[in-house]
Amino acid sequence: PSDVTAADPTPPEEGAPDDGAAGGRTAAEGAGDDSPADDTTAETAAIGEPFGPPAPPVWFTLAESEGETTACRMALSVLGTRFTPEPPVTDPDLRDCGIARPIRVTEILPGVELTGSPVMRCATARSLALWVQGFLRPAAAALPEGRRLVALQTGPAYQCRDRVGTGAADPKPSEHGYGNAVDVMGFVFEGADPVPVQPRVGDGNPEESFLAAARGTACLMFSTVLGPGSNAAHDDHLHLDIAARNGGWRLCE
Numbered sequence: 001p002s003d004v005t006a007a008d009p010t011p012p013e014e015g016a017p018d019d020g021a022a023g024g025r026t027a028a029e030g031a032g033d034d035s036p037a038d039d040t041t042a043e044t045a046a047i048g049e050p051f052g053p054p055a056p057p058v059w060f061t062l063a064e065s066e067g068e069t070t071a072c073r074m075a076l077s078v079l080g081t082r083f084t085p086e087p088p089v090t091d092p093d094l095r096d097c098g099i100a101r102p103i104r105v106t107e108i109l110p111g112v113e114l115t116g117s118p119v120m121r122c123a124t125a126r127s128l129a130l131w132v133q134g135f136l137r138p139a140a141a142a143l144p145e146g147r148r149l150v151a152l153q154t155g156p157a158y159q160c161r162d163r164v165g166t167g168a169a170d171p172k173p174s175e176h177g178y179g180n181a182v183d184v185m186g187f188v189f190e191g192a193d194p195v196p197v198q199p200r201v202g203d204g205n206p207e208e209s210f211l212a213a214a215r216g217t218a219c220l221m222f223s224t225v226l227g228p229g230s231n232a233a234h235d236d237h238l239h240l241d242i243a244a245r246n247g248g249w250r251l252c253e
Contacts, residue, residue: 059098097160118157155183
């Protein structure tokens with residue numbers, strides 16, 4: 001008889017350890033090893049956020065395409081707005097500030113000047129022009145003796161700064177820093193005294209009614225309208241901006 005014993009044809013039970021595993025270790029033997037799989041994962045977890053390039057500045061994310069720019073400027077031309085394209089503007093200290101395709105506006109509609117010729121985005125100028133055309137001119141015509149609006153007294157449009165009321169500990173950029181906002185200080189009429197933006201005193205005169213109409217209708221063209229009563233910083237002007245918000249929500253105070 002042969003001394004060689006036949007191999008057992010029965011396969012090992014499922015889950016049985018593999019004696020050929022490296023170092024003879026089994027899954028059970030390594031189960032308690034909680035060391036990081038690799039150093040990169042450990043470093044990322046310690047830092048709390050992944051590595052990568054910084055987000056682009058806000059002004060860059062708001063930049064219009066060539067087609068959008070052409071369409072907007074054509075709309076202004078149809079409205080009769082007088083404007084000149086300006087070179088891109090940025091700020092060396094606040095990287096989010098800037099306008100990719102700014103324009104300087106001298107007349108928002110034919111015969112309606114913007115004092116100071118402010119610089120802004122085309123979309124801001126378009127909202128301003130539609131407001132003047134659709135609401136301010138008719139409201140001026142409804143004043144006694146049918147006044148004609150000839151100018152808006154405007155403060156800054158593009159201005160790189162933080163939002164009024166936010167502190168150094170939690171600064172929030174102003175929409176002025178993106179060219180999304182314009183300040184209106186008053187309204188000038190042909191042959192009549194200007195009507196400044198100021199807190200209402202309840203005189204019940206036509207000028208107060210005009211200011212109330214101007215402020216109320218502005219929120220149909222702008223997403224933010226602040227003025228007298230919003231806070232002390234806005235007691236002498238209307239702040240108008242086109243900030244984009246979820247669901248088209250608007251802030252009118």
